[in-house]
Amino acid sequence: MTVDAKPVAELPDPRDYGLAVVGEEELPAELTSLVAEVRSLVDAVAHTRAGDEELSAARASVAEAAARLRGGPRHEIGTMVRHIRDGGRVEYGTLTNLVAGPTNAAAPPLRLDTAPEGGLRAQVRLNGTYQGPPGLVHGGWLAALLDQALGAAAGAEGMPGLTAHLDVDYRRPTPLNTPLEITSRVTGTERRKVFVAAEIRHGGEVTAEGTAVMVRIDLPGEEGA
Numbered sequence: 001m002t003v004d005a006k007p008v009a010e011l012p013d014p015r016d017y018g019l020a021v022v023g024e025e026e027l028p029a030e031l032t033s034l035v036a037e038v039r040s041l042v043d044a045v046a047h048t049r050a051g052d053e054e055l056s057a058a059r060a061s062v063a064e065a066a067a068r069l070r071g072g073p074r075h076e077i078g079t080m081v082r083h084i085r086d087g088g089r090v091e092y093g094t095l096t097n098l099v100a101g102p103t104n105a106a107a108p109p110l111r112l113d114t115a116p117e118g119g120l121r122a123q124v125r126l127n128g129t130y131q132g133p134p135g136l137v138h139g140g141w142l143a144a145l146l147d148q149a150l151g152a153a154a155g156a157e158g159m160p161g162l163t164a165h166l167d168v169d170y171r172r173p174t175p176l177n178t179p180l181e182i183t184s185r186v187t188g189t190e191r192r193k194v195f196v197a198a199e200i201r202h203g204g205e206v207t208a209e210g211t212a213v214m215v216r217i218d219l220p221g222e223e224g225a
């Protein structure tokens with residue numbers, strides 16, 4: 001495949017696009033531990049065996065906590081978070097990204113590191129709140145995980161972009177509450193198109209795999225190049 005896209009030596013800085021950026025290390029530990037607690041709360045609510053009185057008391061506590069937390073957002077929608085990954089690799093994502101956002105309690109969250117064999121690799125375990133068919137991960141979530149891993153693979157090669165086309169094949173059922181491995185890599189480039197591939201494995205067997213065409217974002221000053 002032609003390799004004529006232009007990987008950039010350094011990732012473009014989102015501030016050059018008018019986006020706010022916060023370093024992951026700048027997020028207060030009190031906030032990230034609250035997010036972890038809410039993740040655990042969502043799971044507890046989904047599977048609780050508490051009786052009516054306990055449920056009412058818990059509802060009141062949650063309502064009180066929500067009232068305490070409301071108010072203007074700390075960071076505007078669109079704020080990017082800068083992660084420093086292994087080996088110093090810089091990765092940007094949205095702060096509340098549904099799959100990987102550190103302040104989004106609905107995110108698993110997915111953390112992709114550089115794989116020794118090239119590309120990216122992550123381990124994730126999805127609890128019962130990610131359920132689709134009985135005991136199995138929802139197919140839409142598997143697509144979301146693949147999409148994130150595919151986009152991050154392009155970003156890791158200095159070619160961040162938007163998903164233009166995503167293909168997903170579900171090969172085997174993907175179980176809940178067990179370690180899953182996610183891998184992704186760039187397979188080729190052509191003009192602004194970045195071709196990427198990713199897999200989700202359980203026990204070494206591929207349960208879902210995806211390919212995508214990412215369209216690389218224009219860098220400032222090279223629109224239409």
Ligand SMILES: CCCCCCCC(=O)SCCNC(=O)CCNC(=O)[C@H](O)C(C)(C)COP(=O)(O)OP(=O)(O)OC[C@H]1O[C@@H](n2cnc3c(N)ncnc32)[C@H](O)[C@@H]1OP(=O)(O)O
Pocket residue numbers: 091092093147148149150151152155161162163164165190191192193213215
């Ligand atoms: C760490 C961060 C990880 C983030 C992971 C999450 C990724 C996401 O979920 S992104 C969100 C979902 N995607 C979107 O919202 C994108 C919506 N689509 C768009 O904005 C536009 O269609 C966009 C930007 C993809 C392409 O538009 P534009 O910049 O005008 O490009 P355009 O000139 O039409 O096409 C560029 C090339 O891509 C190709 N292309 C465009 N669309 C497609 C498509 N759907 N399928 C295949 N190829 C396509 C074109 O044919 C063209 O190829 P060539 O160089 O051979 O002529």
